[in-house]
Amino acid sequence: MNTAEFTKKYYIDRRGSHSRKWDEQHLKFNRIDLLPLWVADMDFMPPRCIQEAICNYVKATPLGYTMTNPNYLKAVISWYKRHHNCTIVSDWLTSAPNVITAIMWCIAAFTKTNDAIAVLSPVYGAFDSSTSDAKRQIIAVPMTRNEDNRYAVDYEAFEAAIIKHDVKLFIHCNPHNPVGHVWTAEEMDRLFSICQQHKVLIISDEIHQDLITGLTPFTSALTVSKGAYTDRLIAMSSLSKSFNIAS
Known part of the structure; x- marks a missing residue:
């Protein structure tokens, strides 16, 4: 099935459905004729098994306050092992409403007002806004771009x-x-060793870990140098991108 055939079969026009990316364009950009790439959710249904599981739960279970289901943690651990060759244990795991909220919690917990927080730019804009909202300094270290539009790190500048x-x-x-760059273990090792040397805490936002094209496989920061940096590293992920269940 090519792109046109897939789109014709599965595309859903979400205009008028209170879709944030389609129905709030006029508020953010003062126009409505744009492709809304500023929000990363899809105009297709989530997998049928997810639809059915949600329907079955709603039909069978009162919508009361719940604890984290141990089976959920087992599923996360299994996914990381089977798909990313990354071994984690349940005691490492905790939950947050979303990745940006989790980043803001970590900023509040591990830094102080006016502390400096580094990113490699260009980067997702919410990193900047989260840091600014927390009254921290954002230090943007530009990545270099070569002739074929591939990005790399200037490690000395970093x-x-x-x-x-x-x-x-x-x-x-x-x-x-x-920029779509899929980091190799060697690249992250160079970045993280610099952070380790200068006692910099690392947050690795891995929310797009399962949406990879090209020949370079995804490598979790947790596995770099056989886990050498995990004492000063927090990895974050979500089901939202992998399975198109952002809400």
Whole structure:
């Protein structure tokens, strides 16, 4: 099935359905004739098994307050092992409403007002806004772009920025949004070793881990150098992108 055939069969026009990306364009951009790539959800239904599971739950169970289901944790652990060759244990796991909220919690917990937080730019804009909202400094270290539009890190510039601004936290985007760079273990090892040397905490946002094209496989930050950096690293992910269940 090619792209046109897939779109014809599965595409759903969400205009008028209170879709944030389609029905709020006029508020954000003062026009409505744009492709709304500013929100990463899809105009297709989620997998049928997810639809059926939600329907069955709603039919059979009162919608009361619940605890985390141990089977959910087992499923997360199994997914990481089977798909990303990453071994984690349930005691490492905790939940948040979404990744950005989790990042803001970590900023509040591990940094102080006016502390410096580093990112590699260009990067997802919510990293900047989260840092600004928390009254921290955002230190954007530009990535280099070569002739075929591939991005790479200037490691000397990255370390110099950390030293100059006494950076306390590095928000790593893995894979990198919006440039699409899929980080290799070797690249992350160089970044993380600099962070380790200067006692910089690492947050690895891995929300797009399952949406990979090309020959470079996804590598979780948790597995770099056989887990050498996990004592100063928080990895974050979500079901929302992988399974198109953003709400």
